[in-house]
Amino acid sequence: MQPYLLAPSILSADLARLGEEVTHVLEAGADVVHFDVMDNHYVPNLTFGPMICQALRNYGVTAPIDVHLMVSPVDELIEQFADAGASMISFHPEASQHVDRSLQLIRDKGCKAGLVLNPATPLQVLDYVWDRLDFILLMSVNPGFGGQAFIPATLAKIEAVKQQIEQRGLNIRLAVDGGVKQDNIVEIAKAGADMFIAGSAIFGQGDYNEVVGQFRQKLATV
Numbered sequence: 267m268q269p270y271l272l273a274p275s276i277l278s279a280d281l282a283r284l285g286e287e288v289t290h291v292l293e294a295g296a297d298v299v300h301f302d303v304m305d306n307h308y309v310p311n312l313t314f315g316p317m318i319c320q321a322l323r324n325y326g327v328t329a330p331i332d333v334h335l336m337v338s339p340v341d342e343l344i345e346q347f348a349d350a351g352a353s354m355i356s357f358h359p360e361a362s363q364h365v366d367r368s369l370q371l372i373r374d375k376g377c378k379a380g381l382v383l384n385p386a387t388p389l390q391v392l393d394y395v396w397d398r399l400d401f402i403l404l405m406s407v408n409p410g411f412g413g414q415a416f417i418p419a420t421l422a423k424i425e426a427v428k429q430q431i432e433q434r435g436l437n438i439r440l441a442v443d444g445g446v447k448q449d450n451i452v453e454i455a456k457a458g459a460d461m462f463i464a465g466s467a468i469f470g471q472g473d474y475n476e477v478v479g480q481f482r483q484k485l486a487t488v
């Protein structure tokens with residue numbers, strides 16, 4: 267497993283120039299494109315559908331696209347995003363009527379499968395589906411908007427999930443999303459995360475070589 271993955275969230279990109287923005291951030295050394303799908307139902311905001319994912323593939327983006335579904339229900343969009351070029355797909359357990367089936371569907375469609383836990387979601391939702399998971403995404407803000415502050419209680423949760431992954435001897439990536447910045451990424455990595463989703467700390471912050479380089483330098487110290 268590649269040690270640390272940096273996944274810029276396009277929620278904070280200049281959407282009028284999305285193809286260029288994504289290309290630049292990948293050229294600067296980002297690993298994964300994080301795609302926040304919001305339906306104005308599960309969360310009070312509305313963003314991108316599968317057509318935009320397909321448009322990025324048509325534009326020439328070959329990096330993994332990580333689709334975070336903040337929608338309910340989930341199954342139809344799992345199929346559509348997989349067909350549109352997604353590489354990783356995650357959803358919130360409370361948004362699916364049949365979590366086990368939705369996770370299986372993601373793998374059946376050839377993508378990596380993940381569950382997303384909100385800050386107040388207990389870890390018990392992971393029981394009985396550990397073997398269906400390629401990654402777990404811990405939200406460190408409440409979902410729906412970029413630019414929020416990291417919730418400090420998430421650090422203990424990252425440690426607890428990491429411990430369970432190790433105790434079970436599983437090969438599951440642990441991603442953290444929300445309020446991830448240059449000044450807290452080391453603490454988040456030390457707690458056990460190995461994938462970092464950052465929107466407002468990357469897009470719109472000037473030279474992406476410099477910004478992505480700062481994140482990389484911080485991670486190199488862990």
Ligand SMILES: O=C(CO)[C@H](O)[C@H](O)COP(=O)(O)O
Pocket residue numbers: 275277278300302334407408409410411412413414443444445446463464465466467
């Ligand atoms: O899932 C999200 C919001 O629901 C975003 O990915 C997340 O908040 C990243 O944005 P920022 O880095 O600005 O906090």
